[in-house]
Amino acid sequence: xxxxxxxxxxxxxxxxxxxxxxxxxxxxxxxxxxxxxxxxxxxxxxxxxxxxxxxxxxxxxxxxxxxxxxxxxxxxxxxxxxxxxxxxxxxxxxxxxxxxxxxxxxxxxxxxxxxxxxxxxxxxxxxxxxxxxxxxxxxxxxxxxxxxxxxxxxxxxxxxxxxxxxxxxxxxxxxxxxxxxxxxxxxxxxxxxxxxxxxxxxxxxxxxxxxxxxxxxxxxxxxxxxxxxxxxxxxxxxxxxxxxxxxxxxxxxxxxxxxxxxxxxx
Amino acid sequence: xxxxxxxxxxxxxxxxxxxxxxxxxxxxxxxxxxxxxxxxxxxxxxxxxxxxxxxxxxxxxxxxxxxxxxxxxxxxxxxxxxxxxxxxxxxxxxxxxxxxxxxxxxxxxxxxxxxxxxxxxxxxxx
Numbered sequence: 047x048x049x050x051x052x053x054x055x056x057x058x059x060x061x062x063x064x065x066x067x068x069x070x071x072x073x074x075x076x077x078x079x080x081x082x083x084x085x086x087x088x089x090x091x092x093x094x095x096x097x098x099x100x101x102x103x104x105x106x107x108x109x110x111x112x113x114x115x116x117x118x119x120x121x122x123x124x125x126x127x128x129x130x131x132x133x134x135x136x137x138x139x140x141x142x143x144x145x146x147x148x149x150x151x152x153x154x155x156x157x158x159x160x161x162x163x164x165x166x167x168x169x170x171x172x173x174x175x176x177x178x179x180x181x182x183x184x185x186x187x188x189x190x191x192x193x194x195x196x197x198x199x200x201x202x203x204x205x206x207x208x209x210x211x212x213x214x215x216x217x218x219x220x221x222x223x224x225x226x227x228x229x230x231x232x233x234x235x236x237x238x239x240x241x242x243x244x245x246x247x248x249x250x251x252x253x254x255x256x257x258x259x260x261x262x263x264x265x266x267x268x269x270x271x272x273x274x275x276x277x278x279x280x281x282x283x284x285x286x287x288x289x290x291x292x293x294x295x296x297x298x299x300x301x302x303x304x305x306x307x308x309x310x311x312x
Numbered sequence: 313x314x315x316x317x318x319x320x321x322x323x324x325x326x327x328x329x330x331x332x333x334x335x336x337x338x339x340x341x342x343x344x345x346x347x348x349x350x351x352x353x354x355x356x357x358x359x360x361x362x363x364x365x366x367x368x369x370x371x372x373x374x375x376x377x378x379x380x381x382x383x384x385x386x387x388x389x390x391x392x393x394x395x396x397x398x399x400x401x402x403x404x405x406x407x408x409x410x411x412x413x414x415x416x417x418x419x420x421x422x423x424x425x426x427x428x429x430x431x432x433x434x435x436x437x438x
Contacts, residue, residue, distance in 0.1 A: 048402075050430045070432045077437055085436035088429060092401065264438075276431035295431075 049091050050280035055289055057281075061136050065151060065279055069293065072152050073277060076159035078253030079166035082216045083299075084266055087273035095119035096272045096298040122274045123173050125161055126294040128282065129154040133289055151291075156254075158277060158293045163255035166271065166299050167218060177260055177269065178309050180301035183209075188223060188258045188310040192230045192238055195223075200245050202261035202308035209305040211263045214248035220256040220312065258312035268306035272298045332386060335379050342376035345369075389415050 047053045052062065087093070101115035108114075129150040139146040169176030183205050186198050203215055219227060227250065230238040242250055248264050262269065274296035282290040301307075317337035322330060349369035356362045384391040396411025397404065427433035 048430050052430065066432055070434060073432070073434060074437065077434065080434070080437040082438070085438070088431060088435070090401075090429060273435070275429065276427070277434055278429070278431040280430075 050278055050294075052279070052281050055281035055291070056133065056284055057136060057289060058140050060140055062279075064139055064146070065131075065148070065291075068148050068151055069155050069277075069279055072155035073159050075252070076156060076163070076254050078159075078163050078218050078251045078256065079271060079299075080162075081249060081251045082218055082262060082264065083166060083269035083271050085271050085273065087297075088276040089272070089274050091275040091296065093122065093274040093296070095121050096270075096300055098300070120298045120300055121173075122272070122296045122298045123165070123170060124294065124296045125158060125165075126292050127154040127157045127161075128290065128292045130288045130290050133284070133287060136289070151293075154293050158295070160255040162295075162297075163218075163253050166269075167253070167256050167260055174299050175301060176299070177262065177301060177307045180304040181307045181309055182304050183308045185309040185311050188312055192226045193232070195227065195238060196232075196241050196245060198310055199242055199259075199261060202310060203245060205308050206261065206263060206306065211268075211303070211306045212265050213246070214264050215246040215261055216248040216264045217242060217246055217250045218253035218256050218260045218262070219250060220258055221252070221254050223259055223312070224250075224252045259310040260307055261310065262307035263303075265306075268301070268303035270300045270302060272300070274298075328386070332383065335383050339376060339379040339383065342372050342379060345372045346376060 055062075057065070096119060098118050098120055100118040102118050104114050104116050131150060132147060135143075135146040135148070164170075165174050165176060167176050168178045186201055186205075188195065188198055199217060203213070206213075206215065227238050227242065232238055232241060239250060246261070253260075275294065277293060277295040280292050280294055282292055284290060317333045318325065318330070319333075325333070346369060349365050349372065353362055353365050353369070356365060384394055392415040393408075393411045396414060397407050400407050
């Protein structure tokens with residue numbers, strides 16, 4: 047048994063499979079960052095920091111005649127979403143019910159995906175620098191009218207090319223811009239989605255939590271998501287009525303090439 | 313000189329199986345040599361002789377590891393089990409049981425999580 051303490055939960059093997067499957071099903075469509083940035087790991091729960099290869103000065107030396115530096119690392123963050131499930135619902139699932147109420151798990155899964163996207167694209171104050179903060183490019187205006195989207199996305203691609211950043215490029219779209227893109231056909235009935243894909247030569251990703259949109263290179267080694275413990279369900283406690291669980295992961299995110307992304311403001 | 317590494321008539325065995333058996337025999341010999349050097353080093357009072365034995369044992373470490381890696385590459389299910397045991401923290405027996413279950417039964421018990429580390433096993437989606 048590891049730190050997740052799953053074996054202490056009053057949940058059958060079939061119940062755990064149900065919960066793991068449900069969580070994976072709910073998380074996968076919404077984990078936009080993982081579709082666009084490099085993923086390293088998972089390196090395990092005991093993994094605490096990403097090596098940056100950098101050093102910082104030290105205020106003093108232990109004695110004369112020596113010099114020293116301190117290594118700089120990027121500590122991993124732990125992201126957790128607690129939730130409760132009815133034990134009656136889990137018992138019914140064991141009996142064969144195909145519609146157990148797992149809505150609290152679904153909501154927790156969405157919160158984790160949302161948070162992960164926000165951290166990668168917009169940062170986590172005091173902990174992780176997101177793509178928006180790192181990018182040195184002037185932000186472009188996505189605007190509300192979809193007929194301007196191709197021009198803005200093409201402008202972002204041109205900015206990246208001007209900085210020597212090769213494609214293919216990906217586009218992370220917040221919920222509202224994504225909805226607008228998939229519902230829009232341009233003059234002549236050509237879907238806007240396909241037009242944007244042709245400009246990018248890469249994927250367009252539904253990215254809940256992203257404000258506006260982000261165009262970024264997918265050539266690799268520019269954005270690194272380092273996973274310690276990948277998203278897991280752990281056990282907290284239980285009583286006669288409910289079992290308290292949580293979704294948790296540990297990770298860091300590091301922008302190696304700040305020029306490799308352009309932000310499109312909403 | 314016999315062909316002790318073969319348990320069945322060699323001419324009935326396919327070539328890959330004979331190679332596999334040779335490397336298994338080699339792995340055994342390297343492991344035996346490691347044990348012998350360990351014992352000799354434990355009793356050898358002459359530091360110069362001990363240094364030579366230590367150097368020789370280092371060679372056996374390398375040979376054993378190369379033999380093992382070859383066998384693992386040629387035997388995916390063995391490799392899968394080994395992946396769950398070698399270079400891992402935690403209880404060796406527990407890791408072994410879990411690795412065996414994953415390799416031969418396709419999945420662990422639900423309480424252990426869908427992946428070896430207990431995670432959902434989502435990873436990269438690119």
